[in-house]
Amino acid sequence: MRSTTGETTHTVGALARLAGVTVRTLHHYGDVGLLSPSGRSDAGYRLYGPDDVQRLTRILYYRDLGFGLDEIAVLLDGDTDTAAHLRTQHELLTERLHRVQSMVAAVEREMEAHMSGVRLTAQEQLEVFGEAWDPSYQDEAEQRWGDTEAWAQSQERTARYTKQDWIEVKAETDAVNARFVEAFDQGVEPGSARADGLAEEHRATLNRFYDANHELHRQVASLYTDDERFAATYEALAPGLAAWVRAVVEANANQQR
Template sequence: MSETVLVTEENLTVGRAAELVGVSVKTLHHWDAIGLVRPGGRTSAGYRVYSTEDIARVHRVLVYRELGFPLAEIARLLDDPAADEREHLRRQREQLTERVARLEKMIAAVDRMLTATSGGIRLTPEQQVEIFGDDWDPAWEGKAEERWGDTAQWEQYAERAAARKPDDWRAVAERTHALNADLAAAVRAGVAPGSPEAAALAERHRAGMAAYFDCTYSMHACLGRMFATDPRFAANLDALEPGLATWLRDAIFANARAHGIAPETAVWE
């Protein structure tokens, strides 16, 4: 049974209590209705009032709510003497730490994209054909995004692409055309995969991937497999020189082995 008390600085009406702790009167009424914080006293007119202990309980509820605890769990923590409050707080701290790490990663990604897009532009389809040649299909970028858009490497590509101007892309295209010509010439000349000359070409090819994303030897081996087995990639390479797709795979594999990677079982890392 509630005790009849006077309204004082230590015994507050719901309106004054709500103002003091920074929540709405409706919230305090709800917490009262569900038994989370029930004011222990009443005025002579029958109005509920909050004691100092009641206000202290409200503050504890607010702390737990800020930490993400559901109201039912808060009630159990406050009312169950057997509840391990420290263990609950420890677990909640771990979850908050993980959430902060995820948010910091997201913020860093947004910052990188803001930096990239502030100084660069994306090429129009017409500019892509002008720079990369008549055999370039502007739809390839969309297809690539469908296939790899959820990878870290695509994120790197998007950042670097946004930061480049047309002249930067022309330089990338010139290096790519020069490398393709040298690769085709090596196949015609019968250069053996695994030879120093083939290793140098494989390294140029791997370095060329840096225009798009950081390419490890393991990733390069995965690309080598794809060049030889994916019909579209193989056709594009063999159009430069018959047998180039297989030769490039073998040269990449030999170079990967020289750097401690088993190419046949290499993974994307």
């Protein structure tokens, strides 16, 4: 719909569909003075213009960051300009990204431990792997891989691991994941020299636990998209990363044939 000035306007229903919120939500934002429509139709229906859409976008950004509506009103109606809003938004998202990355790293370390049969005391497990550690997953890992040669190797090798060894595993896992994210963000293509190098770094972390040839590496990487828990770990680091890591590993393995 276009207004008399030629600008595109949206009814409350159309804007709700566009933004992925309910009509009731938009009505509530209007009731509390957070988002008032800039116009009305001849029949008295609310009409939202481009500035309203932009304001709603900011509201949803801040709401997603956990701000209450009163706080959002202060952020939007204070003396700061658009650039200041964006800087604030960037700072808040960066802080949240760091928290999520820390959580993902803990989950990644947990998965590595499940695959290898970690032997630490309960207190040491908490110290090394963080609060996300759940020893019950180790039983699941044994049921899933307990009859494989890789499991037997991991049990033998990790039986000699000290707490310091596990701390090093944590550091290596964090570092490889960080390089994955960096390469993915930069558009590195699977099969390229850089991607192959990253695949080999990742395979080296598995070799701490068992002999991970390229075919076994391919099988492990398939879990990153086929098992929702593995996929969630990589997707939390960067949307689309799970499939990209799998493609990187598979491309590297294909070149070894």
